[in-house]
Amino acid sequence: MLWQQSLQFAADMSSLSKSKTTSTFLASLFLASALNVPVTGFADENLAGKYYEDALVAYRKQDTGAAIIELRNALQQNPNYVAAHILLGELFLQKKSLSEAEVHLNLANQLGADRSLTVKALAQLYLYQIKYNLLLKEIQPSQFNRQLQPDLHLFRGHAYLQLNQISEALNEYDMAAQIDPSRVDAVIGRANALLRRNDLDGANQAIEKAMAMQPDNAGNWYVNGTINHVQGDLENAIKNYDKAITLMPDYQDARIARAGVLMDLHQDERAAEDLVYLREHYPFDPKAAYLHAVLLARNGQKDASTKELEAAADIIVSVKPEYLTQHSQTLMLSGLINYSLQRFDLAAEYLRQYVKTYPGQPGPYKLLASILLNKNEPETVIDLLRPVVASHPNDHRLLFLLGTAYMNVGKHDKANALLEKASAGEGGGENIHAEIGLNRLSMGQETLATQELEAAIKKNPGNTQAGIPLVAIYIRNGEGQKALRVAQGMHDKLPKNLTLLNLLGTAQVAMQNLKQARHSFEKAVELDPSFITAHLNLSKLDVAEKKIDKAKQRLVKLNQEFPDNVAVLIELSTVEQAAGNDDGANQWLEKARRVDQKSMPVLLAQMDLKIKTGRALEALSVGEAAELIDRENPQLLQALARGYLASNNREKALSIYRRMADQARLNVKKLYTVARYQIQAGDYPDAIKTLKQALVADEKHIPSQIALTEMELYHGKPVFAISRANNLLKEYPQRGFPHRLLGDIAAHDKNVDLAVSRYQTAFDLEPDTGLLMKLYQGLKQTGQNEKAFGLLSQWTQKHPKDLVPIAALAEELLQQGKLKEAQKHYEFLLAQYPNEPQFLNNLAYIYFTNGNGKALSYAEKAQKIAPEQASSNDTLGWILVNTGKAEQGLHYLRSAHSRMSQNPEIRYHIAVALDKLGRKEEAKQELEQIVNSNSSFNGMEQARILLDKLSH
Incomplete structure (x- = not known):
């Protein structure tokens, strides 16, 4: 019986995620609070398993109707039965019931199916649905085992052929033939592609070869x-x-x-x-x-x-985009209204008409130029503003806009002259610095914006126009000390300004000065008891200090005083969620919705809660109402995308992200955020495009540089990744991230020794858990097990609360057979996260090995919490099989196989279960396949013995 886990630190440090290993007991480390999995009764699981086994019998007899009925019965007992969804998807595909096939195949993947079991069916489905680009985007043969790759190359070839991309199609067919020369359909595909190119001689030669290989293949006669x-x-x-x-x-x-x-x-x-x-x-x-x-x-x-x-x-x-409703008003007012509503195209149309009719007023030119800059039309701005600036040579705003336009087309000398004149124009430059900074910020150029805002604050520490956004930038970038300095400077100038007092408290929170922050918020409340923002911040402090009841009491009292304040109602919902009371949270949001049906924060909070609690369709319904209010709201768009992903409409989610990228224009922060969403959704080609657009906006934006390097390495053109990483190393030789990226490149090229060297350098410069785990994995791969173990031991001694390396250390001890020490670590980890399935699962293994009676209960709990994990299903199934409950155990082992089909140990466990149930021939077939595969796994010798027994 095998076990193993492999961990890596997640990018945002908020959760941990799994990475592939060769073991059965593989699991992900999730924060307990994120788990919200329905628990199915044990008796229902047994019945579901029985229906599935009956479906398999019917399927083998080619009785499709009976198989579908049995599978539906199985899913009625357990809607999350992955194996049943996979088989139903395949059967519906055979029947050409595409929508039903799509539902079950996507549900299987969503529930954690091994994609090698669904990828061929999905590829065929996409061909039927004419989703050729989606097929090419999602079906990547290199991600699957060599046995599957020829089929996937063929599907890709068919897709390219339908798109009339003949060279690409030929390449895919040739790849299929190269991997498996016996594949006649690859030769037929080549013949078809050559026909599309009008190469009759080449097509004839190919089809003659195919005929010689397989004369009764229908494809030959078709060609x-x-x-x-x-x-x-x-x-x-x-x-x-x-x-x-x-x-x-x-x-x-x-x-x-x-x-x-x-x-x-x-x-x-x-x-x-x-x-x-x-x-x-x-x-279809x-x-x-x-x-x-x-x-x-x-x-x-x-x-x-x-x-x-x-x-x-x-x-x-295709679904056509919804157009905004136009209002019949005067030209200028219409322009202003639509600009305020962020209906920029419509606003620009009205403003163009206005300046054409009334050319003497500079104001509309400024607004129109701002819109055009936001739309990345600097050449149009130059043509528009040059004659206006000639008539108004001292208007600093016009100078700034024209200077920005020149800068965006690369005419830096003209840009600098205009921007310097604009900066020197008003009040010694303080206000224009602030204005330039705010405009830079609106364009996503945060580095340049920060420089301008800092210049304004330097001239006047009390300049709130510059100071407030500057504090926000500092806090967002983790520069708490700078944020506190600026906030304190503004507060000193205006000590009774409640906004600045609240901002000071926020900066103090960023510095973890919670006592001082509480004092600032309380002082603000003392100055004005109706200042709700400070009350809410005090509640947030209560929650941060795990004083949930105190936070709730504070908010309930506030709600009694201000019953119609939706911010208070939303915060009450947040506190209920922190207490684990999602129903109570929903009730507060329903009340907030009754107070203000058009409140975007309320609608967004409702969507978030519904998605979190598995009610994605309800969330999308709320989103439709929100779109009527502000369909361009970026938070709403992100919530809608999350809802579509949760409801298995990935294509629509990705279209929203593309729309968000278009809206972001040259705002590097927004573009980077959209790219992260696209990466999370697996839309790597569009993520690469978005990141490139971000670097056009700000070529020095480090997060975008890092992300683009990673995307090019794993999903684009690795040669670009190498170039980018080397350039970053030249620019930032004393930072860890360039060395880490070069380490990733070396690892990608299978040069593990070089990768370890790079990771070591990065770790020495800027040690963190993520680098620790990369270095640890590299040392293991290069056979430096003692050094790897020592690295973990030293780190965990210095960082006794860093759970990732502690979990890895527990794995090391488990590998070494030091079950007592491993048990101690897992019990410590489980004390921190009592509902973490990985820790429960591995402890179940240890207890099972040691004959501890708690093994079954731990395995059951792990499986109920994480029914999507192969490891938890295999552990529970194997324990049941070995405790006289083979029929129950077989159900869980089937689920494990549907999520990790290439694992021979799981198939061995299935064979043992079938043998115990008297299904000797089926057991023999399973054993023959795993023994003939020559795979090494825990139980191989027992598998050989059992096969020998069943063969005589």
Whole structure:
């Protein structure tokens, strides 16, 4: 019985995530508070397992209807039964029920299925759905084992062929053939691609090779028919299509091609037979619908033809974007209103009309120029403002806007002259520095904005226009001391200003001076008891100090005084969530919604809670209401994207992220944020585009530089990653991150020794847990086990509360068979996170090995908390099998296999369970496959013995 875990520190340090290993007992470390998994009764699990086993029997007898019924019964008992979703998805795909297939395959993946079990079905589904780009984006053969790769290259080849990208299609077919030279469909695919290129000689050579390999392959006859068709030999084309369809009656392409030729030959009855068949078996194919419509029209059936055309349109129509409603007002007022609503395109249209009609007023030019700069149209701004600046040479705002436009097109001399003149113009430069800084900030150029805001504060420490955003920047970047200095300077100038007093408290919180922060907030409340913001901050301090009841009491009292204040109601909901009372949290938000149905913070809080509690469709319903209020709100867009992801509509979520990237324009902070969302959603190509756009906005933005380097390395062009990492090293030789990136590049190139050296340098410069774990893993891979173990031991002694390395150390001890020491560490970890499935699972293994009776209860708890993990299912299943409950155990072992299909140990456990249930032949088949694979695993010798026993 194997165990193992492999940990890495998550990027935002807020949670821990899993990485792949070769072991059965693999699990992720999640914060206990993030777990919200429905628990299924034990009796239901047994019944679900029985239904699934019955479905497998029916499936093997090719009784698809009975199998579907049994699988639905299984899912009625346990909606999270991954193996049942996988098989149902495949069966619905066979029946061409695409929507149902998509639901079950996506649910399987969402529930943690081993993607190698679903990827082929999904690829076929995408082809049927005409989602060629999605297939190419999501199906990456290199991510799967070599046995699967030829099929995936073929699917990609078909997608490229449909997109008429012939060279790419040929490359995919050649890759499939290179991995497995016996794949005749790769040769057929090549022939098809060459035909698309009008290379008849090449197509003929390829198909002759394919015919020699497999003469009864329907694809060969189809391509031969297509060659005849291209050459105008329609009679022989029909004969070859007939042969293909005889060999494979549901051959979609062959039937469409034959129907087309038959229509050309005016054999409409035969053509109709093919088209009716296609419409029945492939209702999602627009080509068939269109051809059928043409045929019906040709035969005078106008209404039926129209119906088919509408069906074709419904298949291919895309959702059109919703346009904003225009208001009929004066030109200038309309421009201002729409600008305020962030309807920039419409605002610009009105303002263009205004300045054309009334050219003498500079104000509208300024507003229009700001919009155009935000839309990244600096050339238009230059053309617009040059004559206006000539008429108003001392207007610092016009000078600033024109200077910014020149800067954005690379004319830096002109830009500097105008910006210096603007800066020197008003009040010694303090106000213009602040204004330039705010404009830089609005464009996402935070570094340049900070410099301008600092210049304004230097001239006047009490300048709130510059100081307030500067404090926010410092806090966001972890520069608490600077934030406190600026906040204190403003407060000293205006000691009774409640906003500044509250800001001072916020800066003190950033410095972890909680006592001083509480004093600042309390002083603000003392000056004005109705200052709700300070009350709310005091509540947040209570929660931070784990005084949940005190926070709630404070807020309930505040709610009694201000019953219609939605901020108080939202905070009450937040406190209820901190207490684990999601129902109570929802009630407060419902009350807030009744108070103000159009409050965006309330709507966003509702969406967040509903997504968190697994009610994504309800969240999207709230989002629809919010869109009517402000459809461009970036927080709303992110919430909608999260809702679509949670409801398994990934394509729509990704379209929202692309929309957010377009809206961000040249705002580097916004672009970087959108890129992180795209990365989290697995949309790597678009993330790369967004990060490149961010670096156009600010080439010095380190987070974007790091993220783009990582994206190019793993999902783009590694040569670009190498260049970027080396440039970063030249610029920041004493920082850890360039060395870490070069270490990642070396690891990607399988140069582990170099990777270890790079990680060591980075760790010496800026040690942190993430680098520690990379260095530890590298040392293990290079056989430096003692050094790796020593590294962990030293770190955990100095950082006794750093759970990631402690968990890794516990694993090391477990590997070494030091169960007593490992048990001590796991029990310590479990005391910190009593509902962490990984710790429960590994302790269950230790207890099982030592004969401790608590093993089963720990394994059951781990599986109930993390039913999506292969390890927890395998542990529980194996313990049940070995304690006389083989039928119950088999259900969990099936679930483990559906999530980690390549693990031979799980299949060995399944074989043992089948043997104990008297299903000897099935057990023998499982054992033959794992023994013949020559894989090394814990139990291999026992597997050989059992196979030998069953073979005699």
